[in-house]
Amino acid sequence: MNPYNFFAPTRVLFGPGKLGELGDQRLPGTKALIVTTAGKSVKANGYLARVEAELDRAGVAHELFDHIEPNPLRKTVNAGARLARERGCDFVLALGGGSVMDGSKGICAAAANPHHAADGSEQPGDIWDFVKGGTAKGLPMPNDPLPLVCVTTTAGTGSEVDAGGIISQEETEEKLRLGEPRLFPRLSVVDPELMLTVPPRLTAYQGFDAMFHGIECYISNLRNPMGDMTCREGIRNAAAALPTCVNDGSNLEARTQLAFANTLGGYAMDASGTTGCHGTEHGMSAHHHRLPHGAGLIMISGAYHRHMIDAHACDERYEDMARLMGATDADVAARGPLAFIDQYERLERACGVDGLAMSDWGITHEELPAIAAKALETNGVLFSHDPVPLTQDDVTAILERSWR
Known part of the structure; x- marks a missing residue:
């Protein structure tokens, strides 16, 4: 029998109707950056409004970043990280599928870890410092990433219970991996009712x-x-x-x-x-x-x-x-x-x-x-x-x- 290491610390709320329990949970901060795609589905289907209502019920303030692409880009992740820092968000809530959860992990990492330029000045975080492979630097994260909560609306990637993500850079045609145990979501809601509208x-x-x-x-x-x-x-x-x-x-x-x-x-x-x-x-x-x-x-x-x-x-x-x-x-x-x-x-x-x-x-x-x-x-x-x-x-x- 082969030995193995297994670490999966995410608390999971699984089943139809579980989104309605989000506001009852002990959330990891007082102000969330809600991250979604640039598409209209989470708004049109009422999922964003339901998440906002649950956060309001929990007494948690929130900002919206609705710009994630189907394959999240370095520049978009960095923009989300800047917004989180500027607005004082102390955790991220990913509302969407695998791309949103992957991009959110990048935002959590970059928001908590500013980039230090060659002249020693502190710049907004750059996720390419921590992505592995290709032209990325693959550096260790000095600071703990922001905590992450996931509300998944698709059945595809399993990102709600893992610590990895894929980030792309169009200029160099690279699609590279971000992975770090501290990026496991703290809490994930897997509510199949949110998947009924997927084409x-x-x-x-x-x-x-x-x-x-x-x-x-x-x-x-x-x-x-x-x-x-x-x-x-x-x-x-x-x-x-x-x-x-x-x-x-x-x-x-x-x-x-x-x-x-x-x-x-x-x-x-x-x-x-x-x-x-x-x-x-x-x-x-x-x-x-x-x-x-x-x-x-x-x-x-x-x-x-x-x-x-x-x-x-x-x-x-x-x-x-x-x-x-x-x-x-x-x-x-x-x-x-x-x-x-x-x-x-x-x-x-x-x-x-x-x-x-x-x-x-x-x-x-x-x-x-x-x-x-x-x-x-x-x-x-x-x-x-x-x-x-x-x-x-x-x-x-x-x-x-x-x-x-």
């Missing part, structure tokens, strides 16, 4: 991302018994709930099951780690910033896992995942680890995402080698988790097999 296509992108967290952590060379437990339940619940959530989004039971799979995916990453499949997608959306992370993963995961199956990386685990996703023992006996691919492709068809094309997001065949090189350069730690090593030629080949 079908976004539900699919996010739900597949949640499932991929379990899948990749299950084959990762960091796998361990604690991670295996969360991975298996996450995969099983996601595969069962995804088609219903996509095709009947008002089904609260299915939404709750998918939300549970999503949170389990966050715990899986706390115990283990995703692989070069995630690293490859980060290279794609670093080049093409508007590409949704889940969509990119759907495009390449079939080819990535076929490569691992062809290499006999972990046949028994692929067979086990096939069963978790709905394969019978007879299916596995007949197809072996390829039964996993059969189930994955079935699920793609059931959710209407089997026809996604990189070219629809402007990715050309000619740039695939550059995407592979950038992915390996900036996300090497994820590729180090692969059950068999991937070369740049391997990553390029996976992209080429996936491209259309």
Whole structure:
């Protein structure tokens, strides 16, 4: 049995109606910076007003920063950190999906840690001081980040129970990782009622991302018994709930099951780690910033896992995942680890995402080698988790097999 380290200190309020309990909690400050996307959904659906009412009920003042992009940018995170400092906010409340929670973690770090210029003067915080890889400095944080509370409105990233985030910089086409144990949210609300309004296509992108967290952590060379437990339940619940959530989004039971799979995916990453499949997608959306992370993963995961199956990386685990996703023992006996691919492709068809094309997001065949090189350069730690090593030629080949 492999040893493991596991640390997941976030208090979680899980289930339909749990947002209504936020105002009863002991919150980590007296003035919150509420962080959302630049979109209208949290306002139009009344979620922002409900959060503000809960904060008012708790006697907590609040400011709004509604500028986070689908892949949060360095400059936006830094702007949020400046606003938090200027307005005297002593904690951050993330209201949204994975991008909002990732961006909020960056705001928490940069707001509490001013940047010291070469002349010794104190400047507003720069998240690139603490992001790891590429052109970022990867420095330790001298000060504790601001406390974070998350109210998640999607089932995708598991960021409500992990201490990591992804921050992008358009100028250098980098999508890099921020990670520090002090960035675990203090409190997270996972209320599936807030997910009922997510459109079908976004539900699919996010739900597949949640499932991929379990899948990749299950084959990762960091796998361990604690991670295996969360991975298996996450995969099983996601595969069962995804088609219903996509095709009947008002089904609260299915939404709750998918939300549970999503949170389990966050715990899986706390115990283990995703692989070069995630690293490859980060290279794609670093080049093409508007590409949704889940969509990119759907495009390449079939080819990535076929490569691992062809290499006999972990046949028994692929067979086990096939069963978790709905394969019978007879299916596995007949197809072996390829039964996993059969189930994955079935699920793609059931959710209407089997026809996604990189070219629809402007990715050309000619740039695939550059995407592979950038992915390996900036996300090497994820590729180090692969059950068999991937070369740049391997990553390029996976992209080429996936491209259309």
